[in-house]
Amino acid sequence: MKNALVTNSVSKNFGDFKALNNVSITVPKGSIFGLLGPNGAGKTTLIRIINQIILPDSGSVLLDDEPLQAHHIKDIGYLPEERGLYKTMKVGEQVLYLAQLKGLSKAEAKKRLNYWFEKFEIEDWWNKKIQELSKGMAQKIQFIVTVLHQPKLLIFDEPFSGFDPINANLIKDEILLLREEGATVIFATHRMESVEELCDDIVLIHESNKILEGKLLDIKRQYKTNTFEVGLVTDNEEQLTQIIKDKFDVSPAIYKSLNNDLKLNIKLKDNESSNELLTFLTSNAQVNHFNELVPTVNDIFIQTVKNN
């Protein structure tokens, strides 16, 4: 399978400041790709390089296995973090103008725009000025602008910031739909909940360097600690704790529960299986809760950033 986007050792300096240091990423076709990193890590710089807004000092970018060229602009849809529209321009005119800049003909742009306006049930906005719209309404327009020219690669920089939950959900569904239709999506964000939910692949950038890359599931596997969260019902908590402690590595657990259980985190060694643990527990107490602790992207993010 071809890759939608590849960057090879991309570096960029702004004066003395190193914004990107030999960053190589591979975005598989049809994936939703999370570009993660704390504020100021270099995400936006990388995105601007992909969009040909700025040129890298060294390294190359391949889109569909071709070196990036001017005509690739029409293949990319970009929703920047700093977003806005011409305030005094009418909605319809504005979207048509921006679509034409992406290489669509006026007639084609009009047709597609009608489709989106019907879909979002906003046909009567055509002649409104952006300044008459609410923030959420303007963001819908912004989303339409990003996808109207049916790009192969969609780049969203902090797409959900500023969206209310209803609009955020609407946009999320649309993004999933676009992926199904064959588009590749890059998400740049430092908000991990959406990554957890949507992304297949992630790359983590920290202080201009790539520090983590791969399939989200693989990474999670890498970072899993073989720890299980258990809730046990017993008459004698102290005795039970002691029994378990003799055999396993135990620490107190915190989670919300309806019962007044004994809550423990139990870490298994590599040669121990979850079944062994479960058998052991059921023979000593009633098991109300048994859950493998899978590291969240948030945990991985914080842990990796700290380690670097």
Add this chain to the structure above:
Amino acid sequence: MNHLPLIIKREYLTKVKNKSFIIMTFLSPIIMIALFALVAYLSQLNNNKERTISILDESGLVNEIFENTEYTKYNILSNISLKDAKALVEEKGEYGLLHIENKNDIIEISKTIKFYSEDTPSLTLISNLEGKLEKKLTNLKLQQEGVDVEKINTSKTNIDIAQESFQGEKSSKIDNIVKLAFGGFAGYLLFMFIIIYGNMIMRSVIEEKTSRIIEIIISSVKPIQLMMGKIIGTSLAGVTQFVIWVLLGTILIVVVSAIFGINMAETQTQQQDMVQQAMEFPEAQMQMQNAISAIYNLPLINLTIAFALFFIGGYLLYSSLYAAVGAAVDNETDTQQFMLPILMPLILAVYVGIFTVIEDPHGTVSTVFSFIPFTSPVVMLMRIPFGVPIWQQLISLGLLIGTFMFTVWFAAKIYRVGILMYGKKPSYKDIYKWLKY
């Protein structure tokens, strides 16, 4: 992909459809004409006031020179003391009292003349009286000294030095005035155009920054395309505005003079009289002809082509700098520190143009300044009516185009980086760093 036409179209339409632009376009000529009409009306009102001036001429020498005119009446007093005369004039509410004492010598008399009035008298009135008295008393004195006044009048000669170049090209003072008027107008027009529409470009760049749309736009087009589109689109809007102003101004002047035609005719009678009088003298007629032929004598083709080229070159040079300033800052109040270095050469050009070109259009100062690219458009436009060798014009234009390309490159660099910079107000040092990004 070349999006330049699309960008120009948008910039043009946005400017032209903007409400304040429309209001400015249609209202300013009306306001201007209305102001002129008001001023004309007010000054007429002032002149139309009838004034009575009493004359107490104790010498009896100058009584006869005061003839009543439409708005000024003279009241000759006699056999009355100065004190009584003053009281009388004040009582009657007349404009003032002119008092001439009786002395033996005309020179002595001339020193005693006084004007008494309630308020400070009008300057024109006083100089009018002074002129009358001077002429009469001089003539009297001359007669006293036994000089034939008639002879003096007839022996007055009028000198108008005819000018001719070694190549046989004739010219005159009027030629020079016409040339100056043409050059000055062209230079000043460019100056105004740069300031008005340069600012408009700057504001539109800032608007794109503050509305945060800039990143979306430049993910589709090259910053330099956007910048050039802005400059060209705004200039076209400017040209549109100028053309409308000229047309509307002409129409309004015709309409206003048709409505107030009678008034205009009245004020014009005096001037027409003067013209008619002048026509009776052959020299004056010559001068009129000279003025007309001076216009024909101008290097019109050269002037038109040079005007177009220097205008475009100079305008693009400065407007790209305006665009760069707009890109560097976040809001209009921050532009000031960058505006000064742009305005300085422009203002210098206008002053150099006005002061040195009049004195010596081909002198060192004006020649040098007509080569320096930042001042050349204005100064060269002012010099060209006086006849500038084509090779000089070409060198100047070449330098201008070279510099223009450099400033566009320079502005594009700042623009490219500046439009993505938010927050901090940049210093000159920051901008220098941007050039190397």
